[in-house]
Amino acid sequence: MQVCGVSRLFNAVFLKAHCSSSSGAFGLRNPEIMTGSTKAQPSLLFRQLFEKESSTYTYLLADTAHSDRPAVLVDPVDKTAERDVALVEQLGLKLLYVMNTHVHADHVTGTGLLKKKIPGVKSAISRASGAKADIHLDAGDKICFGNLYLEVRSTPGHTEGCVTYVTGEGLEQPYPRMAFTGDALLIRGCGRTDFQRGDASRLYKSVHSQIFTLPKETLIYPAHDYKGHMVSTVGEELKFNTRLTKDEEEFKLIMQNLGLPYPKLMDVAVPSNMLCGFQDPV
Ligand SMILES: N[C@@H](CCC(=O)N[C@@H](CSS)C(=O)NCC(=O)O)C(=O)O
Numbered sequence: 001m002q003v004c005g006v007s008r009l010f011n012a013v014f015l016k017a018h019c020s021s022s023s024g025a026f027g028l029r030n031p032e033i034m035t036g037s038t039k040a041q042p043s044l045l046f047r048q049l050f051e052k053e054s055s056t057y058t059y060l061l062a063d064t065a066h067s068d069r070p071a072v073l074v075d076p077v078d079k080t081a082e083r084d085v086a087l088v089e090q091l092g093l094k095l096l097y098v099m100n101t102h103v104h105a106d107h108v109t110g111t112g113l114l115k116k117k118i119p120g121v122k123s124a125i126s127r128a129s130g131a132k133a134d135i136h137l138d139a140g141d142k143i144c145f146g147n148l149y150l151e152v153r154s155t156p157g158h159t160e161g162c163v164t165y166v167t168g169e170g171l172e173q174p175y176p177r178m179a180f181t182g183d184a185l186l187i188r189g190c191g192r193t194d195f196q197r198g199d200a201s202r203l204y205k206s207v208h209s210q211i212f213t214l215p216k217e218t219l220i221y222p223a224h225d226y227k228g229h230m231v232s233t234v235g236e237e238l239k240f241n242t243r244l245t246k247d248e249e250e251f252k253l254i255m256q257n258l259g260l261p262y263p264k265l266m267d268v269a270v271p272s273n274m275l276c277g278f279q280d281p282v
């Protein structure tokens, strides 16, 4: 498990400072300073995974240059938990965190099952979601895995507690930044705003202030796609997003008139996801 800079909470592993390369659950707070060594160059392993019934993307990220090969999973699904465990094992990774972008309404999260299957794994979700988890995240927090991290950006509007996870900047590596937008920003679209305290005006402001301000080459990885897209960029969505390129008033009208049926699993998924997927409530 990684410890990053100065901890914000008593057991915090996500912080407002740099990641360090300690090993052990609550190892040295800042070993590169203590030893005088420089930070190891990280190496990002990235996998985009798909669950076809809910058209959900799950993302696996790891720092394979670190001796522990620490990893995180974003938005796992209960139905594909076995697949995710097998992949983590096959790739020789140490899964640290299973994180959700929000309380999903269309599928049960895999976090509870994964916590059962891989001892020591911690679940994380935003504090604003009101859901149970081991770690409650606030805007600006950093979730570290090896010498990589995901920064938390608050992007409410689809739901009250939606966040976007953005890979760290300034790493000396040839990767563009990646934004895991959940349902706040979908490719050429966005999440609906008609339940879970959704608010179109809030969503519009969230996306414009927290996502569209990222560098244009930033890769957009959403939680769902219904049309076969896998990835976009901030630059592409600024030009071609069918909803968020409009002005705010037009956007609100579009969102009021979507006329989508409620997700089939909503009455099961939301209460389960408020309890970390029901499998292992913490
Ligand atoms: N058909 C699916 C649910 C589809 C749906 O409502 N998707 C959500 C994201 S999951 S909360 C959404 O925001 N869609 C926006 C859009 O424009 O499609 C089911 O029944 O499970």
Ligand SMILES: [Fe+2]
Pocket: 102, 103, 104, 105, 106, 158, 183, 191
């Ligand atoms: Fe959603």
